Amino acid sequence: MNISMKMKRSLIMCGVLSLVSLGSAYGAAHSVKYPNKPITLIASFAPGSAVDMSARVVAAYATKKWGVTVNVQNVIGASGVTGTLQVLNAKPDGYTLLLETATQSSFLFATQTNLPMKIDGRDYVAMVTTDPMYFFANTGTGWKTLKDAINFLQTKPEQFAWGAGAYSSYPMLSQVRLFNVGGVTMETIKKSKMVVFQKGNAPSIQACITGDVQFAMGWTYDVSSVLATGKVAVLAVNAPERTKDFPNIPTTKELGYADAILVPWYGISGPKGLPNNVVKAWNNLLKDAASDPVGQAEAAKAKKIWTYLPDAEFKAHVMNEYEKTIPIATALGLRK
């Protein structure tokens, strides 16, 4: 009696197992539509940060268009590297992706040479948004244009205090690039008061409001706040075109500093070896986001600008930015 029960049970087990394996083999053999289950989009910075907000905009849009939930998960630590590594070590099936920015790719590899990963060790899927930065000056300085600020730096560097944000961040590197393009040498810059705020850019802007630093940078959503205080003037936007939110603020291009343009970008990447249909699906989705009213609505809320670059161009952009940053990082002593 016992033996036949055992036999029965093992037969049933075999049956179940073969059904399951047939099913998954079927699923693998026939390319299943992507996406067919929830996607995790990892943002390696805190909720409310620029990366996080871009991730939420993209996730909301993709969820609406695909009908499949795209979840934003914040994996924070090691200045963004923890989240990056988590995605790069995940299965390359398109269901774990990274919403990244320069701090996790171009700037990171330009400053750190001993990382357990390489800049081309991931699949770049598409650039999704950009978020231009603006140059701020405390009103107490009386500076009306960028030229005023750069002249002051050139002639009295020891008195020029600027809020540099965190190391290897957009605020720091953008300001250095502006100064270089404006004709200021690295030696002169080193004589200036470069006040570093490692924890983020908000304290840098706060210091500009109180006048502790004279010059700083911020994003679009910072502009209204600083203007409301009445203590900060917005001298220029560091982009090729004026922004819709603040059409009265001139661009660095118009002011003659076109080479200084460095616009923070946010893009999607994934572990190496993503299937073609995954990359294609995202590219098809994002191509028309800018002209899609649904996409426009989502982005406008977080003041993000849809800026689509397909996978190959996106990777080229990252590599270009990486190569351009190496000399600045070396000169600043940031490259280790």
Place this chain on the structure above:
Amino acid sequence: MDLLSTIAFAFHVAITPENLLWCAVGVFLGSLVGVLPGVGPTSGIAMLLPITTLLPATSGIIMLAGIYYGSQYGGSTTSILVNIPGEFSSVTTCFDGYPLAKAGNAGQALAVAAIASFFAGTLGLVGLTFFVKPLAKLAFALGLPEYFLFYMLALTIVISLSGKSLVKGLVAACLGLLTTMVGLDNISGTARFSFGSMQLMGGLDFVAASIGLFAIGEVLINAEQGLNSVVVAKVRRIYPSLAENIRLIPTYLRSTLVGFFPGILPGIAPSVTSFMAYDLEKRVSKHPELFGKGVLEGVAAPEGANNACTSGGFIPLLAFGIPPSPALAVLLGAFMMYGLQPGPLMFQQRPDVVWGLIASMYLGNVMLLVLNLPLVRLWIKLLNIPYLILAPLIVVLSLIGAFSLRNNFFDLWTTLIFGLLGYIFKKLAIPIAPLVLCMILGDNLEALFRQSMVMSGGNMAVFIRSPLCIVLIVAIIVSLGLSIFQHNKSSKLTADRD
């Protein structure tokens, strides 16, 4: 619109069935977020940001704001019952809250925490309502040197937290400062104490460390002693008497002031104000030696301060769109999702959102009081669970909480190692409070000093550059002097007694 009609308008917006419902949902979720260690209002609000796609602006903001101040009510629950600080601002509540629970007075502690939160939170809201525009200017009163001196003033609290042995307290404080040095140096970007690990380069998460120090350290000590139950004395009365409540009113008032005004300043977290309020209570008390052994003032002060701080935090947020804390930064994100920009324009264009929000916060505080007081009966039953079962539950809850902070596995190691450290400290009778205070202050303390020095070109005179600087320096000297005097007096008392 004059002020009275503004207030009437505000409540008109807030007291719609829809807004009342979402306010209730928000404060309930906030309490839950506060009770759960690790998950704080920052991640709580962030997780619920998608709600902005479903709800109209006023309801959505009311709900998300409810999570913020609601979490300051719930945070004290685990601090008192099982010595797990839910977030930083609840750490101070552990000092007297947990001893009260052990003595059978958990109900009173929990009730006082709720009442203090209500009192101070509401009073803070009154300040917000009537003085938002003038007070907003305070947000820029402090420059880098002034902030540094403010943090130094907070640092002097270390002495009163040291208990009997000043030396041991200072050892703990130094260790606390050392832990903040792990990671990238604030000015030069050099990696310190990273031992080649990218995780350490990003620095330690201090909430994870506090959870380890308090909760796990306590579990280890209790396990060693073979504790059967947390409560070692019989429960006398659940709720505090009217006389006790009246006695606590000056405490509620003081904690409101200590929490509200610094709350307006960007960068001053509720946790710092809770330490300051606790310290102030101890100084003005007739029996400072009882603090740390279980006095209701020791629970009322930090709980009141952190709620007043959240009310104060809305001032720069609404007046300029400048969030003074990470949780409010996420709330700012919510405003943006609605296409709103907090600031003077929003007062003009969307007064319904601004004033509706403010009115809803009064109602939310009432709801929280009504929600939390009866729950006290339920919570204290938890303490009846045999420690054999409670202890592993505490460990699991702590670890889940630690992980939920950043979804980073490394934080679990932080919690465990600091848990071991907490156990060692208890065995050696080294006070933990100074260590935690320095962990909270250390980072900013160093950064602000060096940023001030860069700004001034290396000139130390920058620290006496303004009247406010002088005032703060005098305050530091006075605080140091008083603390040392009080410390010597109490050690003399114990020496005389022996």
